[in-house]
Each structure stands twice: as C-alpha cells, then as structure tokens.
Amino acid sequence: MAKTQKNYALPLAFCGLFFFSIGFALGINSLLMPVLEKSMQLTSVQSNLLLAATFTPFLLFGIPATKCIEAIGYKKTMAVSFILFAASFGLFIQAAASASVVWFLIASAVAGAANCVLQASVNPYITILGPLESAAQRISIMGICNKLAWPFPAVFVAWVTAKSVAAIELGDLFLPFQIIIGVFVVLAILAMIAPLPEVKAAGEEGADDADAAASACPYAEGKTSIMQFPHLLLGALALFLYVGVETISLATATGYAASLGLEGDFYGYIPSIGMVVGYIVGATCIPRVLSQATAMKICALIAVIGSVLVAVMPNPEISVYCIFFMALGCSLMWPALWPLAMADLGKFTKAGSSLLTMAIAGGAVMPLVRGFVQDLTGSYQTSYWVCLPCFLFILYYGFVGYKIRK
Numbered sequence: 331m332a333k334t335q336k337n338y339a340l341p342l343a344f345c346g347l348f349f350f351s352i353g354f355a356l357g358i359n360s361l362l363m364p365v366l367e368k369s370m371q372l373t374s375v376q377s378n379l380l381l382a383a384t385f386t387p388f389l390l391f392g393i394p395a396t397k398c399i400e401a402i403g404y405k406k407t408m409a410v411s412f413i414l415f416a417a418s419f420g421l422f423i424q425a426a427a428s429a430s431v432v433w434f435l436i437a438s439a440v441a442g443a444a445n446c447v448l449q450a451s452v453n454p455y456i457t458i459l460g461p462l463e464s465a466a467q468r469i470s471i472m473g474i475c476n477k478l479a480w481p482f483p484a485v486f487v488a489w490v491t492a493k494s495v496a497a498i499e500l501g502d503l504f505l506p507f508q509i510i511i512g513v514f515v516v517l518a519i520l521a522m523i524a525p526l527p528e529v530k531a532a533g534e535e536g537a538d539d540a541d542a543a544a545s546a547c548p549y550a551e552g553k554t555s556i557m558q559f560p561h562l563l564l565g566a567l568a569l570f571l572y573v574g575v576e577t578i579s580l581a582t583a584t585g586y587a588a589s590l591g592l593e594g595d596f597y598g599y600i601p602s603i604g605m606v607v608g609y610i611v612g613a614t615c616i617p618r619v620l621s622q623a624t625a626m627k628i629c630a631l632i633a634v635i636g637s638v639l640v641a642v643m644p645n646p647e648i649s650v651y652c653i654f655f656m657a658l659g660c661s662l663m664w665p666a667l668w669p670l671a672m673a674d675l676g677k678f679t680k681a682g683s684s685l686l687t688m689a690i691a692g693g694a695v696m697p698l699v700r701g702f703v704q705d706l707t708g709s710y711q712t713s714y715w716v717c718l719p720c721f722l723f724i725l726y727y728g729f730v731g732y733k734i735r736k
Contacts (some may be wrong), residue, residue: 338459342468344524346475348408348452351517353479355415355441356693358422359384360581360598361484361495362434364588369500370431378701381577383435385694387442388449392688395450396680405526407451412518414444416511423507426500446687454683455526457668465622469665470612477605477661480580481598496588549674549735556681564731565671569689571720572667574696575633576660578717580605581697582710583653589710590646597650601657608661616665623728626666630725633659637717646711656717663724670732696720 363377399407418441425433456472457465484495490506491498556562579601587597608629616625636655643649668686675682696716704713 383438411448570692604657
C-alpha cells in the first residue's frame, strides 16, 4: 500500500487540482443564481434552471465521454474537458453582455458537458488508481479539493470586482470570467503534460491476458450487460438522488440566508466546511478504522437528521447552520458510492462508469423540485423536506443495496 501511495503521489496531486476545477465550475451556479434573480427578476424555479442546464448534459454525454476515454485515454479526455470549460465561460460572458437567460442556459449546458467529460474520466481514474478497498480514502482527498472550490467563485468574483456578492451585477462578470477562461486553458495544457499513467480495473477489457482478467473478476465473467449488476443499478439511483441533495446543500445556503435577510458572504461556506470535515475523516479513517460501507451508513444517518433539522427548526436563522449536518452527511456518500457500485464490474468497468456519470444528472432534478416546493409553499425552509426521502434511500443502499448480487 505504501508503495502505491508513493508511486501515485504526483498523479493524485494533479487529480486534486482537477477536482478543484470541478467544484469551481459547479460552484459558479451558487453565484449566478442570486445574481440573476436580482438582475433579471427570476423566480426560484427559473434560476434553478441553471442547475438543470448544468446537470442534464450528464445524461447525454455520459456514454460519449466513456467512448472518448477508450479512444484517446484518460489524460487527453481531461484536456478536452478543460477546453470545453473555457468555451462555456466565453458563453457566460456573452450571456451577461446580452442579459439573456437563454444564453446563460446554453453556457451552463456547455459547462455541464465539460463537467461530464471530466467526471467520467477523473472519478474512475481515482477509483482504480490503487486498491479498491481504499478508493474512498483517495476520493475523500479529492473531495476536499472539490468542496473547498464550491464557494470560491463568489469570493473570487467579489475580490476581482471589489464588491460584495450582494452588489454584483451582470456587467461585473466580464473580467473575472476572462481570467477564468485563461486558467482553464492552462489546465488543459497541464492535463496533457501531467504524469498520469493509464490504468485499468481488475478484469477490465484490454488486459493482456484474458484468462487472468476473468480470474481477477469472476463475478463479471459470463455477463453480457451492465443491467445484470443489481448493485450497480441501485448504486446509480442512489448516486442520482445523492447528487441532487448534495447540490441543494451546497448551492442554496447563500440564497436561504439571503431570503432571511441575513447579511454576510460567508453562508456559502457552511456546507463546504461540513463536506470538508467529513472528507478529512474519510481520508484518515478509511479503510483502517471505517469500511467504505460503514462510512456511508453513518453519513446517511447524519444526513437524515440534518435534513429534518433544517426543515423543522423553529428559528430559521439557526436552521441555516443545520445545513452543515446535511453536507457533513453527504461528504462520504460520493467516495463510498463509487467504489461500492463499481465493485466486481470487471470488463464492464467503463460501462458502469458511464452509467454512474449519467446519474449525476440528479443535480438537475432535485434542485428544481426544491425550487418548485419553495414557490408553491412560499417557504424556503419547508422546501428542504424534499431531501429526506432521498437520504432514506441512500441509507437503504448503505445497509442492503450494495450487497445485492445475482
């Protein structure tokens, strides 16, 4: 194990940088949503269409992204994703200049396609870079990089424009987004030259010895479709719901605080801190103290309690801080779900990765549902009830679902 960690320290460092860029690109929505609601008088449901446009491409590009990996490898696929990110922020500049919701949705869709391509490459890469039983540990480290980036767009734009987040207008986005374009171009170059070895999962297609591949993953031998892996299918549904509620946790804290008239730009850090605390536990305790399955069970229970607290707390100004527990619960779900769902896939590893990547589209659905409930009830706080059944299903997967084999 020590040897593996030593050999892959540099690749992990580059992947950490790439995970930070994923968080940054997704976190831009938490800045844009309140800006558009204020500047263009959008409702909560309308502004949440940005999230829908960001996550819907995961349904469309999950399989093409995997085909891209098969054709040009992990490194070049990551580079392609950064070029797409740069293009998306160019479109955001066009959207801000024309004050067009349609252009914002197009830009968000291109950013979503870029995110899909990057997620499809970097998540399975980290999962199979070392032993599967410690995959959650590696993903936890990557998660720290990712979640620290979520509130960073608001801080970065506020710093460049010398304005508070509440005072940012559409015209203020030009310069910071131009800088971001340059950064993504540099990341594309880094991805091409980074020392990232091509890796394959046990039993994956392309192994030199077919018999050795079969013996490495006998459960997958003889199967003809990913539909024959129930633990993968249930994992994909759990991941769909998880990404939805995680997005709600990370993207709504600022808006919820603003709806209560709370001043300050730090509320976006509440869920990020919760996520990072959980990731630190995962990075230090998995697999030595906690198994991946046990970590997910504990986190699901915390998330269930946290979502109830946010929705029922008599003092809404305190309930904002309870989002910390929702996010803390979410923290180790992603690191645990991926390896649990991808276990024993063998030659279907890339196909399984495509399915899980497509499940990230849950980030398009659940925020819209929450926004609809908010508009229907007139209560931001009440809308958090939509998270509870999602966390309950994830709890089921952590106890039972991942064990199902046929």
